[in-house]
Amino acid sequence: MKQTELEQIITELIKKTEMFLPDEVVSHIKKAIKKETKIGKTILQSILKNINLAKNTHRPICQDTGTLTFFIQMGSEFPLRDKLKKALLNAVEKATKEVPLRSNTVDPITNKNTGNNIGNYIPYIDLEITNGRDCEITLLAKGGGSENMSKLKMFNPTDSLDDIKKFVVNHIVEAAGKPCPPTIVGVGIGGTSDLALKIAKKALLRPLGERHSDKTVSKLEKEIIELANKSGIGPMGLGGKTTVLDVHIEIGHRHPASLPVGVVMQCWAHRYGKVKIYGDGRVEWPR
């Protein structure tokens, strides 16, 4: 495979992610429509209409096409390893023109927008080296409104899981309509301060409806979902039964003195997609 082909595949991944929502996200929204009445129902119906319109007319679902975040698992013997970074950057630039994406890359000092979605540390690339010859690229497109609702708290290690639950639920209520609910909430418990937020973001990539393999963690997820939805914040914060579509918790080992908890919220337009490129050149699009 040549670099240009790799570029084309990644461009395709960006396009698909921005225009089509994963099926399980759509089905969760459809289920929520049945539960809602009045304003909540009208909003979710409009959202569903928007999803279909974006799909059929090949337009970005939301005008905030987000910060492009790539989670990459690359085999140490992946034949295109030395071409991957260049291909990613070229694909981002190309997709910005072709989709088109809004340029969301602003210098924080001069306030100048680079215009091509490329800047310092951006796009966000998280690379994990694995064994073998294959490479799996997962793209998360996350808008500014939901990203602004991120939160970190350094708990005391003697604080309880109930304290953490309270913190997360209160945060969801405080964020109210701002992150475009119904949201998907990622929670990172443990690790270091930055890791807590990072694993919270990674937790968003777990398919909706899937619970954590640990029983205690899975119970905590269910309790937070129930409380958030009982709050009545509802779609767009205008009232209703659906405040979150799901809550995913990820855990990391912590320092004996620290207990960081990171919360990351994603809007209902949960744009993520995957492509797997095999060492022999085969390409697979798991959805």
Place this chain on the structure above:
Amino acid sequence: MAKVEEILLETPVDKKTLKKLEAGDMIRINGTIFTFRDKAHQKAIEFYKRKKKLPVDLNNAVIIHCGPIAKKTKEGWKIFSAGPTTSMRMEKLEEGFIKYSNISVIIGKGGMGESTAKACRKFNVVYCTFPGGSGALAASYIKKVKDVFWLEELGMPEALWVFEVENFGPLIVTIDIRGRNLTEEIKVRAKERISSYIK
């Protein structure tokens, strides 16, 4: 009690017609809407303070907190996606903007705070929510880009775009001219509920 049917408003919107609207009502807009985000708010207020003339007439106008994706084609500007942005970022600026501009309707998402609600009551303005994230749907109601200002200086998302829209909605009245603020009411109730569940 909020009405279920949608009320269609034509721009510019006469302030008298806003009297019948209550928080929770649904409306749609026909006519012209102007995009104003963070920077455009700041710039407009600066214009007013210096008694400089704005490039658009905002008397009884409808504005939207929005930074669209636009592309220039042979036939002119085409809007690909144009939903609302989080309104709360404009909270510090909105009261001043309302006072100077004499607008009638603000479209956004996520709700606004006390200072905007106060200004809505004082100057007869309603704040409405368009379903957030629905950029493709919003673009489908934009029939034409009538003009764009400050594009070079502020960039595509922050520029002042002038759209001609048809049946733009659904718009849920979130703050009415009596200053009733739906998102705030719901948040207060949610906090009470949660504190009764978690001791």
